[in-house]
Amino acid sequence: MKTPFKAILAIVLSTFFVVSCSRKKNNFVTRNFHAVTAEFNALYNGHVALEQGRISLNEAYFDNYWEVLPVERMQIVEDNMAPGQSPRNESFTRAEEKAAKAIQKHSINIEGKEKNPQIDEAYLLLGKSRYFDQRFIPALEAFNYILYKYPASDKINQAKVWREKTNIRLDNNELAIQNLERLLRQEDLEGQDLADATSILAQAYLNTKVIDTAITQLKIASKATKSNEERGRYLFIQGQLYNKLGYKDSANVAFDKVIALNRKTPRIYMITAYIEKIKNFDYENGDKLEVRELLSELEENRENRPYLDKIYHQIGEYYLKNNLDSLAIVHYNKSLRTNTKDKLLKARNYEILGDINFDKSVYREAGAYYDSTMTNLVLNSKPYRTIKRKRDNLEDVIYYEAIAKVDDSIMNLVNLSEEDRVAYFESFIEKLKIKAEEEKEREEAAKRNSGLVTVNNALGGASGIKSGGNQGALFYFYNPTTVAYGKNEFVKVWGDRTLEDNWRLSNKGASGIVAASDNSVLDLASEEEKFDPQFYISKIPSEEKQIDSISKERNYAYYQLGLIYKEKFKEYGLAKNKFQNLLESNPEERLILPSKYNLYKIYEALGENGEATIAKNEIIAKYPESRYATILNNPDQASERDENSPESLYEALYEQHVKQEYAEVISKSENYINIFDGEPIVSKLELLKAIATGRLHGYEAYGKAINYLAITYANTPEGKQAQNIETNILPKLAEKEFVVENDSITNNYKVIFQFKSQESDKILEFKKILDEVLKDMRYYTLKSSVDVYDVNTTFVIVHGIKNAQVAKTFDQLLTEENKKKIKEPYFSIASANYQIIQIHKNLDVYMNKDNN
Known part of the structure; x- marks a missing residue:
């Protein structure tokens, strides 16, 4: 059964x-x-x-x-996304x-x-x-399908909200606002549905810059939401928006509500709300002690350790606002040492430290901080470009300060007596011996403590972790032996480094005349030579020519620094010191007069009228024929354009360059370079001279001139332009091979009449006749020009011919009457080949080819 x-x-x-x-x-x-x-x-x-x-x-x-x-x-995520990818x-x-x-x-x-x-x-x-x-388009299709197929669904309002969230992601903000406003009018939403609808509506208003309406919607959302995390976020955004509108009191009320949520919402909202309130503090009328106590409390609270980067930064801001720069610097550095993941916070810390050093005229350190700032910013973003401009402005001063510092050190050693040199290097060697002894002790300690050792001298491996039934291996930092070993290993690898930012950089080594890590002299020395004063003394320049070269380099650096501090940074005190140091250093004659004139202008700017009068009278008395004396004797005309100023002379020279007077441009440039040596206009003159040299003498001469400019004036805009030409342009111009002159390859030809450059009147007369002939020519639209080829040769060229055979038989285009006017011999050439002969000055090579 x-x-x-x-x-x-x-x-x-x-x-x-x-x-x-x-x-x-x-x-x-x-x-x-x-x-x-x-x-x-x-x-x-x-x-x-x-x-x-x-x-x-x-x-x-x-x-x-x-x-x-x-x-x-x-x-x-938008980077490198192919269509349809996610x-x-x-x-x-x-x-x-x-x-x-x-x-x-x-x-x-x-x-x-x-x-x-x-x-x-x-x-x-x-x-x-x-x-x-x-994948917002497919998502939109799914939400629209619900609205189309299931109008009576209990999920219909959620579907409408999610559809508008998707529209916002697709930048359809106006459409989202329209649909959400209609939803709120037609439906009686409550609870989380109301919170979701109003919060996303607030985002749409934020995207369209309607801030006040966004605040209103966020207020509704913060009251309706069932999530304290969302409530904290919505309230915090309200505070940010009030700040953006300038309503600090209302912003602080919103931040207080975030703080009141305490542990109900993520702690980052509470900490940042405190910080935003402190940013709104009135430093003129508020209770500074209360703010400092609040910051101390935030700093000391163990629960706030993950947020110390922000807290230290704000403490630094507090001290900076109260003009306590040293304490501010300490806390900005503390913020950096937390290894924060907030790159913008890092960038902000570095930028402020850079600005502090900039304001103190410590430009080298400022430049280093700006470099660190840029590494934490998005490449080519607006903040990045702003900092890059600041950093670029420091390029020259850092460059010349480094030269001046090195040359000053060398010249100081040169000027010491033999006894003082020996004493100096004996002191330096004593420091080296102490360092060597410390290094030896560290190496011996490292040998004694090779391997990670526990308190019971058991090797810290798979078999020796535990020494007893109830005692496990100690935590690394609780074991003095392993800590000592770790310290020794660190010192072996990195050396004796102080606790500071950028401790891994190679120049953080020993102090003194040289550091062992980056000094070529010390690296080349044997063990015996390292501790012998005579070894170092022998490396001090002794030849007059070498010493003179170092002195000239140092003086030129002084002059450039004086100009930079005066013109670019308006640091008249620093500029005055540099020019005065220069004049006391037996400078070249060419630097004396411009230095004295710049000192005169600096004395005026500083209000030192007595010194200014002395400098003025000295220039007029000793250099009466100079343009500086002319300016000082005619102060009423100082604002007018001086025809003999470097700028005016450069412009006149450029006009000659446009007229292809290249030989004259080269000659005058050399003269002006000698006259204005040391002034900013020199690099411009060098570039103009290099271009004129290339046009007149060809590729090789141009390459040499550009190379000289790129090396000698590396930190000027013209020097950087020359570097770019040398790297990117010259290799493209190096090709000497002529192209085959075939209409299928090239469709642009020139007819060239060749003259001696000295026949200037003949050239102008011929071109005038040629233009009249070309104007009357039928079926062709042709024009002519005059091009300098080299010192001895000038071309008159006919442009506009598109066929090789027509170019070769140009005279057949002329009427019998015009043939009587145009009797000069000519040859034809493709435009590409004409460019080659102008660049490489190899007309003879071309003419020996069977082209004409």
């Missing part, structure tokens, strides 16, 4: 499940079977995967508190697959109507997974 009953029961159940699995029948069993299966299988797993993906997104997202936060924490996240992929599975296997679509009440949830999950996967 039992066996037949079980068989019958199995058949009945099988029949029931088969009938239930069918998606073509609309009955109670089928609907509920597929609804329950979809909800508690595919959709459940899909929602779990979606939540895991959202958590990973939030963990990976880094908020930029220097700007107004976005309402939704989501990193948009930053695939496995969790969102899995969620999308589960949603698609629920739709494919459990949809009961009969006569165009869906009978499974869970399918709208499946489409919502599908849209959300695509949205977080940053």
Whole structure:
């Protein structure tokens, strides 16, 4: 009896499940079977995967508190994205697959109507997974499908909100505002639905710069949301927006609400709210002691350790506002030593430290800080370009200060007596011996402590971690032996470094005349020579020519620094010191007069009228024929354009260059370079001379002139331009091979009449006649020009011919009457080949070819 009953029961159940699995029948069993299966299988797993993906997104997202936060924490990845690509996240992929599975296997679509009440949830999950996967167009399709197919769904309002979130991501902010405003008017939303709708509406208003309305919507969202995390974020954004509008009191009220949430919301919101309130502090009328106590409390609270980077920075800001620069510097450096992940905070710290050093005229250190600032900014962004301009302005002063420092050190040694030199280097050698002894002790300690050793002298490996049944290996820093070993290893690798920023840089070595890590003299010395004063004394320059060269280099650096401090930075005190040091250093004659004139202008700027009068009278008395004396004797005309000024002479010379008077340009440039040596105009003259040299003498002469300019004036704009020419342009001009003159290869030809350069009148007369002939020529639109080839040869050229044969038989285009006017011999050449002969001055090579 039992066996037949079980068989019958199995058949009945099988029949029931088969009938239930069918998606073509609309009955109670089928609907509920597929609804329950979809909800508690595919959709459940899909929602779990979606939540895991959202958590990973939030963990990976880094908020930029220097700007107004976005309402939704989501990193948009746009770099190198091909069409249809997305930053695939496995969790969102899995969620999308589960949603698609629920739709494919459990949809009961009969006569165009869906009978499974869970399918709208499946489409919502599908849209959300695509949205977080940053495939916004497919996501929009899923949300629109819900609105089209399931107008009576209980998820309809969620679908509308998510559709507008997607529209905002697609920059359809106006459309999103219109749809969300209509939704809020037509539907009586409550709770999280109201919070979601108003918060995303606030984001749309933020994107369209309607800040006051965005604040209103965020207020509604912060009250309606069930999530304290969201509430804290919405309140914090309100505070940021009030600050942006300049309403500091209202901003502080919003930040106080964030602080009141305390542990109910992420601590970063509370800490940053405190910091934003402190930024709003009135330093003129407020209680500074209260603010300092608050900052100390934030600093000392152990729970705030992850946020010390921001707290130290704000303490630095507090001290900087109170003109306590030394304390400010300490705390900016503390902020940097926290190894913060906030690159903008790092950049801000470095920039402020750079500005402090800049204001103190410590330009070398300022330049180093600006370099660090740029490494933490987005390349070619507006802040990056701003800092780069600051850094570029320091390039010259850093360059010349380095030269002056080295040359000063050498000249000081040159001027010491033999006894003083010996005493100096004996003192230096004593320091070297102490350092060598310390190094020897460290090496011996390292040998004694080779390997990580525990308190029981058991090697710290797989078999020696534990020394007893109830005692495990000590934590590294609790074990004095292993700590000592670690310190020794550090010293062996890095040397004795002080605790400071950029401690890994090679120039953080020993102090004194030289550092062992970066001094070539010390590196070349043997063990005996390192401790012999005579070895170092022998390296001091002794030849008069060498000493004179160093002195000239140092004096030129002084002069350039004086100009830079005076003209670029308006640091008249520093400029005065440099010019005075220069005049006391037996400078070349060419630097004396401009230095004295610049000192006169500096005395005037500093209000030192007595010194200015002395300098003025000295220039007029000793240099009466100079242009400086002319200016000083005629102060009323000082503002007028001086025809003999470097700028006026350069402009006149440039006009001659345009007229192809290259020999004259080269000659005058050399003269002006000698006259104005040391002034900024010299590098411009050198560049103009190099170009004229290339046009007159060809590629090789041009290359030499450009190379000289690039090396000699490396830190000027013209020097950098020459470097670019040498690197990128000259290699392209090096080709000497002529192209084949074939109409299929080139379609531009010239007809050239050759004259001696001395025949200037003849050339002008011929060109006048040629222009009249070309004007009357039928079927062709031709024009002429005069080009200098070299010192002895000038060309008159006919342009506009497109056919090689026509160019070769140019005289056949002329009428009999015009042939009588144009009797000069000519040759034809392709434009590409004409460029080659002008660059390389190889006309003879071309004429020996069988081209004409």
